Amino acid sequence: MQIINSIPEMQTFSKKLQRSGKTIGFVPTMGFLHEGHLSLIDEAQKRCDEVIVSIYVNPTQFGPNEDLDTYPRDFERDAALCEERGVTAIFHPADSIYPADFSTWVNETKLSQGLCGKYRPEHFQGVTTIVTKLFNAVLPDLAVFGQKDAQQSMVIKRMVEDLNFPIEVVVAPIIREADGLAMSSRNKNLTETERKAAVTINQSLKVAKQLILDGELSPLAIESEISERITESGGVIDYVDLVTQRSLEEVTEINEPVIIAVAAHYGKVRLIDNIFIEL
């Protein structure tokens, strides 16, 4: 397995693979890999000849008071996991991939406005910009993203379509801990008590889904059911929203496939989760 740090080296490596007729699957990550990330690698392996994983904690997608400094990192462990999983190369750039006079941003202007976009105003601009830079470095045929970040995957799909990237975007299901908590690198920063309480997010989403399937059509009723449970467990809510699967617009009545999306803080850790409901 190769470890590549510079953009020109990465491009040369990928072009060589392409010339030899290989397809490239790409999994962008911020590292501190868990089974969720590894499932994306497996998905890319199934669909492509070679898999490239990027590991980069992208500063431009963090707000000024967010957890950039405390975001968990362990490159050695990540590299070992990638090697075990048969990854061809890791792209591990330094912050110098943003030159000092960097002044070009990629912005999606609709899907990125609600949900996390309301609470993290520059987050998606950071995401779309770094993903564009990574696409241009790795030159993949296909890229795999996780449903865990449902809004992110829709924003990326829209960007790829709008800007004609010749890349197929695949979205893979959420991988969870045994008790239902969505796997996340940030879970490491939860205290034991917070970790136990955080399972309420997924539990309340499952209760909400059942209420809808049993005929509850009011988003407000669903949102307050979830909010109460999370608040009672010690979580501090950013949002609990019911949005359409089509456009991520908030619904006033549940009459088409929806996503219930949640962001809540347990202690210093901000967690997100979601559930898709087909009706």
Ligand code: AMP
């Ligand atoms: P991150 O390293 O958290 O930026 O995530 C990198 C990629 O892994 C993104 O496409 C995420 O949506 C995906 N991902 C993170 N957690 C999970 C999970 N529990 N299950 C599936 N995919 C995930």
